Amino acid sequence: MIQELKAGYGDQFEAALIQEIAQVGTFRDVPEGSKLIEIGEYIKGMPLLISGVIKVMREDPDGDELLLYYLEQGDTCSMTMSCCMGQTRSEIRAVAETDVRLIMIPVRKMEEWTAKYRSWRNFVFDSYNTRLNEMLHAIDSIAFLNMDERLINYLREKARVNQDNTLHSTHQQIAYDLHSSRVVISRLLKKLENLGKIELHRNHIEILEL
Known part of the structure; x- marks a missing residue:
């Protein structure tokens, strides 16, 4: 001890x-x-x-x-x-x-x-x-930040504290943490994926470049 x-x-x-x-x-x-x-x-x-x-x-x-x-x-x-x-x-x-x-x-x-x-x-x-x-x-x-920026900051910080770029969080869990809705978070995550920032998988999110 x-x-x-x-x-x-x-x-x-x-x-x-x-x-x-x-x-x-x-x-x-x-x-x-x-x-x-x-x-x-x-x-x-x-x-x-x-x-x-x-x-x-x-x-x-x-x-x-x-x-x-x-x-x-x-x-x-x-x-x-x-x-x-x-x-x-x-x-x-x-x-x-x-x-x-x-x-x-x-x-x-x-x-x-x-x-x-x-x-x-x-x-x-x-x-x-x-x-x-x-x-x-x-x-x-x-x-002062829009939800896009808040989501990016959230993903960065979560990856940092977990020391892992693979996040095992559901869209609903992220929505709870950010005081938003699952629909909004899912749309923004898809946008980040289309920009090549992340990859969305069935049970996890892979951070590529944030």
Whole structure:
């Protein structure tokens, strides 16, 4: 466990903090597609991501989803931190994009470490700043980009976090993430295929040049 923590967070945390995390944290392995956090739930611990990718989404009153950002190795979710510290219900849904290994930190330790370890304070503040910028990017893409551009950015980012140019996503799943309709997404994907940017297959999408 110590080695896993050092691999993911050794550059950010001092040895004493790594030791404490290993002592009080609970390791979890979460399979791809599983929900880690649901909207409306109380969150009792903060996840530190050891490996894999988590996607974080919001939901509108009609139940439609919008992808906000991805969490990768060495990340945590600042919105989760806010819910933990404020003891409020979650306003986001977190789903394992790939198989995930993480460690859950008890809420009581989050406050203690903020006073005790400078590296922890820096990590928390940096996480807030990073996630805020990502949410602003998501808002900007909705406000200022057309769906063609949003789809291209989505495919690029999904390929990057998965480290694979073959995407095993249905048109409906992409539509959910982009808060669009399957018909619109299918039409735009076909357009990208005609331009030689991607290849559409029955169960996957192959990115050629985006």
